[in-house]
Amino acid sequence: MPTQIYRSALLRFADDGSPLYDSDGLLAVAPDAHGQQRVLAAGSWQALQAQFVGLPGAQVVHLPGKLLAPGFVDMHIHYPQTDVIGAPADGLLPWLEHYTFPHEARFHDRAYADGVAEFFIDELLRNGVTTALTFATSHPASVDAILTAAQQRGMRMIAGKVLQDRHSPDGVRDDTEQGLIDTDTLIQRWHGVDRLGYAITPRFAPTSSEAQLRGAGALAAQYPDVWVHSHASENLDEIRWVRELYPQARSYLDVYHGFGLMRERAVYAHCIWLDAADRALLRETGTAAAISPTSNLFLSSGYFDYLQADAAGFRYGLASDVGGGMSFSPFRTMQAAYVVGREQHSKQGLSLKPGQLWWQHTAGAARALGLEGVIGNLQRGCEADFVVINPACTPLLARKTQQAASLDELLFAMIVLGDDRLIEQTIVSQAK
Structure with a gap:
């Protein structure tokens, strides 16, 4: 050309x-x-x-x-939840039970996954998103579908098979050993091909056994240039559940740290309910947070603390979190981030500047993903x-x-x- x-x-x-x-x-x-x-x-x-x-x-x-x-960079999104967006729910855990898990069970069917993946990518591009870090489902076919669709359009896309071997219904629960084998196979098939990347993807700590998280950590050590992608400290009910399941861990994030899942190119969505030690851990390990303000508002999860994040010096960027998030549009996400920042820090007088908001969804998100100077x-x-x-x-x-x-x-x-x-x-x- x-x-x-x-x-x-x-x-x-x-x-x-x-x-x-x-x-x-x-x-x-x-x-x-x-x-x-x-x-x-x-x-x-x-x-x-x-x-x-x-x-x-x-x-x-x-x-x-x-x-x-x-082009905008979406640091955390769920392509299989394209048709879950806008589903009413009382909170995160009921929303997963009644809408998300039943819908994701359909992605064992490659033809169905292909159809959703095509629509999803069309919607990203229509909204100006040129790179996304996305969850697939626990089915390997769901990864093949989204990465094939992205490859056909020449897009940069990072995706991974969800690991969830417990506390999950039939249809989305995977087998501990087979899930790790499938992850290894998919890494070798897709990571670094054209503009594609792979993310080791435990859904969140409650839906993975210690054996599964230990295996995910081993894969993360074996493949240091792949991404790690999960959720952390989004919802108070979720945090209580994590504490019951992992009483030996100091915090939710410490669960992942204990299994070797916090490092450069590790991204955890939400990171709302953190303390000073958690924020220091993010900085010291090079782990990034994906801020999802429309999702946090929709599910009444809480507000990301910008002032504490900047004081601690860890990396972060913006994300839609569709289908918990309310829109594919980066403008809607930036709107919500502005409102959340004002609400969280009204007494301190914080007002996020327009250029900062735009940076969080482009070059800042690229830096958080370890792709500074490449995209964004x-x-x-x-x-x-x-x-x-x-x-x-x-x-x-x-x-x-x-x-x-x-x-x-x-x-x-x-x-x-x-x-x-x-x-x-x-x-x-x-x-x-």
Whole structure:
């Protein structure tokens, strides 16, 4: 493919997470030696156009009135729960029992899993999400379905077979030994193929026996470049259950730590009910938290503590947590994160800045996943995953964004008023 030169407003991020913006920007992308589309340059049109517009075969795409931004990164989502979104429930555990587990039992059928996976990926791309870390189900066919669908679209996707050998109903409960064998097989089949990655995926501590968690830890040690993906400290009833099942552990997170499941590329969703020792453990092990504000609001789980997280210095990023989460849209997730941050820290006067929120769903999430400089940004060398945003996609947004006197005002208007209609086009680096 020839070099593509895009002229439009342009958003990206500096290494310290601060937003970089050009009202008249240039984004140059071209294939590397392996055919992977990468960013050659990003900056102001005036500074770069003489260098790049004249390249032999270069194609210029002018997008007046639009904004180019990094593709969004969803750090925690459940593709098998696509059809569970919006199901009413009294809380996390009843929601799992009455909706999630019965639905996930259907994923033993590869044809059914393929259909959901196709729809799920279409929905991600329609909402501007170009990378996701997703749960599958306990069935190996569910992993094959989602990674095949992502591979066909050239997407970067990380997924894993769920491990759950106890306290789970027939249809989703796996066998301790066979589940670990299947995980090993799937790692060898998928991890590192094209833009795909594998995540060792215990559902959560109560649904895995000590033998299963010990085996998962052994696999995590054997394959240090795969991800680990689970849940922690989401709900007070869940935490009490963990304490009963693992009385020897200091905390919920300490259960995973004891089995070797906290390290670089380990991601735990929610992490609401933590103490200082837990936060230090996240930092010291390089483990990341996936913040899921719409899910936490929907299930009345609690609020993520931004001030304590930043004081402790551990990594985190935003996630939709569909189907507990209420929307695939990153704008809905950023809206909820803003509200949660204000509610949690109203006395301290915390107000998350628009650029910070956007960073948490792009470059910050990439850093938390161990993929900084690869995805989530539009700096030189990054994979060219990006979105074309139309700030005038609705009459109200058009009116509001035209009045924006600063970058903060522009970004905040889209966060507060935006949804999937903002995404005019989603471009992935290896589109097939």
